Amino acid sequence: MKKEAVLTAKDLEIGYRRGKKEIPVLQELNFDLRTGQLVCLMGPNGIGKSTLIKTLCKAQKPLAGSIQLAGKSLSDYTIQEFAFSVSVVLTDSINIGNLTVGEVIAFGRYPHTSWIINFTNRDKEAIQKAIKHAGVEDITGRRIFELSDGQRQKVMIARALCQETPVIILDEPTAHLDLNNRVEVINLLKKLSRESDKAILMATHELDLALQAADELWIVGADQKLIKGFPEDLVLNGKIDEVFNLKGFDLKTGYLEKTISKESIHVIGDGHLYLWTKNALERNGFGVDPGAKKKIEIIQSRDKTIWKNEKGAQFDSLKSVIESLL
Amino acid sequence: MTYFTSNRSIFFKVVIILPVVILILFLFNISLGSVSIPLPEVAKALFTGSAEKESWLNIIFHFRLPKALTAVLAGAALGVSGLQMQTLFRNPLAGPYVLGISSGASLGVALVVLLNYSVIGIFTSLQLNNWVVIIASSIGSFIVLICVSIVSLKVRDSMTLLIVGLMFGSIAGASVSVLQFFSDAKQLQIYMVWTFGSLGGLGWDELKILCFFIVIGLLISMISFKPLNTLLLSENYARTMGLNVTKARILIILSTSLLAGGITAFCGPIAFIGLAVPHLTRLVFNTSDHKVLIPAVALSGIIIMLFCDTVAQIPSFQSVLPINAVTSLIGAPVVIWLIVSKGGIKNSYHR
Numbered sequence: 001m002k003k004e005a006v007l008t009a010k011d012l013e014i015g016y017r018r019g020k021k022e023i024p025v026l027q028e029l030n031f032d033l034r035t036g037q038l039v040c041l042m043g044p045n046g047i048g049k050s051t052l053i054k055t056l057c058k059a060q061k062p063l064a065g066s067i068q069l070a071g072k073s074l075s076d077y078t079i080q081e082f083a084f085s086v087s088v089v090l091t092d093s094i095n096i097g098n099l100t101v102g103e104v105i106a107f108g109r110y111p112h113t114s115w116i117i118n119f120t121n122r123d124k125e126a127i128q129k130a131i132k133h134a135g136v137e138d139i140t141g142r143r144i145f146e147l148s149d150g151q152r153q154k155v156m157i158a159r160a161l162c163q164e165t166p167v168i169i170l171d172e173p174t175a176h177l178d179l180n181n182r183v184e185v186i187n188l189l190k191k192l193s194r195e196s197d198k199a200i201l202m203a204t205h206e207l208d209l210a211l212q213a214a215d216e217l218w219i220v221g222a223d224q225k226l227i228k229g230f231p232e233d234l235v236l237n238g239k240i241d242e243v244f245n246l247k248g249f250d251l252k253t254g255y256l257e258k259t260i261s262k263e264s265i266h267v268i269g270d271g272h273l274y275l276w277t278k279n280a281l282e283r284n285g286f287g288v289d290p291g292a293k294k295k296i297e298i299i300q301s302r303d304k305t306i307w308k309n310e311k312g313a314q315f316d317s318l319k320s321v322i323e324s325l326l
Numbered sequence: 327m328t329y330f331t332s333n334r335s336i337f338f339k340v341v342i343i344l345p346v347v348i349l350i351l352f353l354f355n356i357s358l359g360s361v362s363i364p365l366p367e368v369a370k371a372l373f374t375g376s377a378e379k380e381s382w383l384n385i386i387f388h389f390r391l392p393k394a395l396t397a398v399l400a401g402a403a404l405g406v407s408g409l410q411m412q413t414l415f416r417n418p419l420a421g422p423y424v425l426g427i428s429s430g431a432s433l434g435v436a437l438v439v440l441l442n443y444s445v446i447g448i449f450t451s452l453q454l455n456n457w458v459v460i461i462a463s464s465i466g467s468f469i470v471l472i473c474v475s476i477v478s479l480k481v482r483d484s485m486t487l488l489i490v491g492l493m494f495g496s497i498a499g500a501s502v503s504v505l506q507f508f509s510d511a512k513q514l515q516i517y518m519v520w521t522f523g524s525l526g527g528l529g530w531d532e533l534k535i536l537c538f539f540i541v542i543g544l545l546i547s548m549i550s551f552k553p554l555n556t557l558l559l560s561e562n563y564a565r566t567m568g569l570n571v572t573k574a575r576i577l578i579i580l581s582t583s584l585l586a587g588g589i590t591a592f593c594g595p596i597a598f599i600g601l602a603v604p605h606l607t608r609l610v611f612n613t614s615d616h617k618v619l620i621p622a623v624a625l626s627g628i629i630i631m632l633f634c635d636t637v638a639q640i641p642s643f644q645s646v647l648p649i650n651a652v653t654s655l656i657g658a659p660v661v662i663w664l665i666v667s668k669g670g671i672k673n674s675y676h677r
Contacts, residue, residue: 082566090563
């Protein structure tokens, strides 16, 4: 099932103008962003992700090619019309002191209000909905300076939500967040793309999370081209390795490359216990091979786990297992 | 559930308490001075146009009422223009004069006073001809503002504009220094007296013209609620929320020019009010919403200006202290106390 394309680029060339000189950053870009789709834009630092985001946000003019937003050329949009179609979460730090979370979120309704800023019931509904969707109900009364980075990011997303645009563009929304908050933010975006049929484009560095959440990946490499595709396909055909030039990380298995410098061991067991035992051994330079002479058997009883080696010695933690082998 | 801090208590403060305080200070301001007039007589004179002594009516309607009204205009204008500059430049140290308005005005006045004094002979004594000063100061501010506005159309971010404004100010200030170096003591004294600022020099004709500028400036700031609030996030965010930043910037600069430029032309440079009143108001009302702040800052500015002017004319004392010094002498300790007691402006201001 193909959903409707809201944002389409044809032969787009983006970059900077210095006087009359054009400095292209990315060329021959062709893509569509569809409703209900979460797309992650990825690439090494300094490759032009932000330039692309800025161009799509109308903050910068393309050097060549066209961008269509809902069937109309982006350059024909006025600033006000654009605010009805695309909402944006930027990397700008927000330190507005004594504004409350509710007030900042309500800023998202500004394109819909008159100069006197009176919120209609319709506006209030949209604000409530955005607050609920972003899961910030319990902090609406707090002041911005009291929030953690993760909460602040969710507030900015809620602000973008209540602008009620079909497209949301986010620039590195998970930067500076800890793992928990990163997962939460990405899950939130994924949920939004599913439930409210929004087209969401997010620039990010989080390869692992993008692989798990994105419907499509757009990858920009050193050759100034944009490769797009289904996340898993891009992993399997090696495109991601090519672009990111991953060192010591095997993307297909999802593990750090292990250097086996010590003997191999036969591990007997299953499930997550097997996986983590293997992980501990490999991390310490041991190979895992069913044909090996040395054996580690995992015995799981109701209340505890013990590891037994081929000589019958028992260990109650992986640390002691590894220590016995070293 | 309210999305804005503008709840009933703030409404009460802005609509009831501040105006009542202003009214009381206004009456006190008129009643006190070298000749003390009892409060009831002041009220009677203002509302019925009659008083116990004919001389009181003369004092009230020819001197004190215009002066009190000038204080009202100056307080509101300087406060609001300072607030707009602090928001536009996202800088707590910004004030009405960061665009170089007062430096331009100083240069205009300095040129007239220090260069042409002997040539034209417009000054009969230490007293300056009002209109010459007003025109000179307006032209000075206007030229600096034109330069800044041309730059503002070209640059994308307001920070650049702030630096450019400061640079134009420095050029004007340096030119004044050069002029001062080549002038004699009497000229210098006339110029220095102008830099002290004065609320008392305005007659009714001048007051009408000043009032016209200030009202237009305040009206423009009233229609800028939304741009100002949006600019709190950042200029980039403001653009994505449908704000034409360049247009908003020009509107804000225009309003500030009318407000600060008008007051500087008619009263000389009056420091401190524009910088401090927005901070005081933000601390007291604990909000950054301009829909509350603009009226609240205007009213608080009036209160502080009236209070300072009342102190400046020290009851039963023949001469009047320079208003420019009094605003800082009284205001600065108040601001320091308030800021320290609330734990810094970090919480009420960005950054």
